[in-house]
Structures are given as C-alpha cells and as structure tokens.
Amino acid sequence: MRLAWLTDIHLNFLDDAERRQFLETVAERADAVTITGDIGEATNVIGFLKEMEAILRRPIYFVLGNHDFYRGSIGKTRDEVAKLASQSEFLVYMTAASVVPLSPTIALVGHDGWADARLGDFEKSQVFLNDYVAIEELRKWKDEFALDKPALAELLNVLGDEAARHLESALRQAVANHSTVIALATKHLAGRKVLL
Numbered sequence: 001m002r003l004a005w006l007t008d009i010h011l012n013f014l015d016d017a018e019r020r021q022f023l024e025t026v027a028e029r030a031d032a033v034t035i036t037g038d039i040g041e042a043t044n045v046i047g048f049l050k051e052m053e054a055i056l057r058r059p060i061y062f063v064l065g066n067h068d069f070y071r072g073s074i075g076k077t078r079d080e081v082a083k084l085a086s087q088s089e090f091l092v093y094m095t096a097a098s099v100v101p102l103s104p105t106i107a108l109v110g111h112d113g114w115a116d117a118r119l120g121d122f123e124k125s126q127v128f129l130n131d132y133v134a135i136e137e138l139r140k141w142k143d144e145f146a147l148d149k150p151a152l153a154e155l156l157n158v159l160g161d162e163a164a165r166h167l168e169s170a171l172r173q174a175v176a177n178h179s180t181v182i183a184l185a186t187k188h189l190a191g192r193k194v195l196l
Contacts, residue, residue: 001102003182004030008038010067011048019048023055032058032102037065037112037186042072046080053090061092061100064112065186066131073136074159078112094184095166099174107177109170110184116160117153 004026011019026033033056040048045068052060069077078095085093092100094110101107132138132147140152167183174181 001031002029003102004033005036006033007036008065009035010038010040011051012040012044019051020055023052027056027058030058033060033062034108034182034184035060035062036110036184037063038067039064041067041070042077045077046084049081049084049091053088056090058090059092060090061094061108061110061184063094063110063184063186066114066129066135070130070134075137098170099177101178102182105178106180106182107174108182108184109167109174111163111166111170113163113167113185114156114159117156118160122153122156123149 006026009022011022014022033052039045039062045064049060049062064077064081081093082096085091085096094100094108095112097110099107099109128147132140132152137155138152140148140155142148163185167185171181171183
C-alpha cells in the first residue's frame with residue numbers, strides 16, 4: 001500500500017483548478033491518504049473533504065488542525081466533520097475513530113490534539129496566536145486588549161487532556177494487536193505525555 005501523508009495543505013488558498021490538479025496528482029501516487037490538519041477553515045472544511053473524497057476515491061484518514069476551526073467553533077466543526085465521515089465511504093476522522101487496521105500488522109490512530117499550556121511559562125508568554133481571535137472557544141478576554149490567560153490555560157488543558165486520553169486508549173489497543181502503529185496528530189499536540 002502506498003500511503004501518502006499531507007499536512008498544512010490549506011486548500012482555501014487554491015482556486016478550483018489548482019485544488020483539482022493537486023488532488024489528482026495525489027490520487028495518481030497513493031492508495032490511501034493521511035492528513036494531519038489545516039485542510040481549510042471551519043467555513044469550508046466540509047466542502048473540501050467532500051471534494052477530496054470525490055476526486056481521490058480512496059481512503060482518507062485525517063485529523064483537523066487549528067486553522068480548520070478558524071471562523072468557527074471546535075465543538076461544532078468536530079461534530080459536523082464526524083457526521084460527514086460517518087456517512088462517507090472514504091473519509092475517516094481519526095478523532096472520532098479509535099484504531100484503524102491498515103494491514104494485519106499496521107494500525108493507525110490519531111486525534112486533532114491541542115497544545116495545553118503546560119510547557120513553558122504560559123502566563124508570562126508574549127506570544128499571541130490568531131487562534132485566540134479566530135476560534136470561538138478560545139476567545140477568552142479580560143477586556144478588549146487583554147487575554148484572560150487563566151481561563152484560556154484551563155480550556156487548553158481540557159483540550160490537551162482530551163487528546164491525551166484518546167491517544168492513550170487508542171495506542172494501548174493498537175499495540176496489543178499490531179507491531180507497527182502510525183499516529184496522526186497535529187503540530188499542536190504538545191505538553192502532554194501519553195503513557196502506555
């Protein structure tokens with residue numbers, strides 16, 4: 001099996017012809033596709049997933065990245081994507097799945113993940129992510145000029161814990177039955193240990 005790995009493809013920056021050409025090239029070279037986030041934004045990720053399914057016509061295993069929630073909500077976007085994948089022949093949303101066997105010896109696990117504010121000094125950090133404006137749940141403000149960092153850290157910890165629990169459970173199941181496990185996660189999965 002030829003498994004392609006795509007990440008940060010940001011299809012919203014391509015026009016229709018460019019997207020089609022890109023996806024047709026992927027289809028020519030892969031039997032299945034994995035995507036580790038940043039497909040588009042909340043307003044268009046469903047359309048892009050449908051377009052990928054129609055053009056690729058092969059299994060598409062994916063997680064969502066932070067940009068996939070821009071101009072929307074984490075909860076609502078996850079629900080809509082999970083519903084689409086549950087009705088699809090080819091789309092597998094790994095955050096809503098557990099272990100996906102690719103062969104008798106190889107399994108796939110994954111989760112959207114989220115950096116959870118436990119590493120470094122989140123309270124003193126001057127880093128300001130667009131996420132804190134563009135994603136509904138992450139808009140935690142004291143006033144119009146200052147983040148409510150304790151409230152934001154608490155939410156990030158909840159998101160990080162959720163990802164870690166999902167991956168820990170899926171990894172335990174996967175390694176019990178497969179000698180090789182491939183984990184799909186975004187670059188935002190950091191700061192939380194998964195114990196096997």
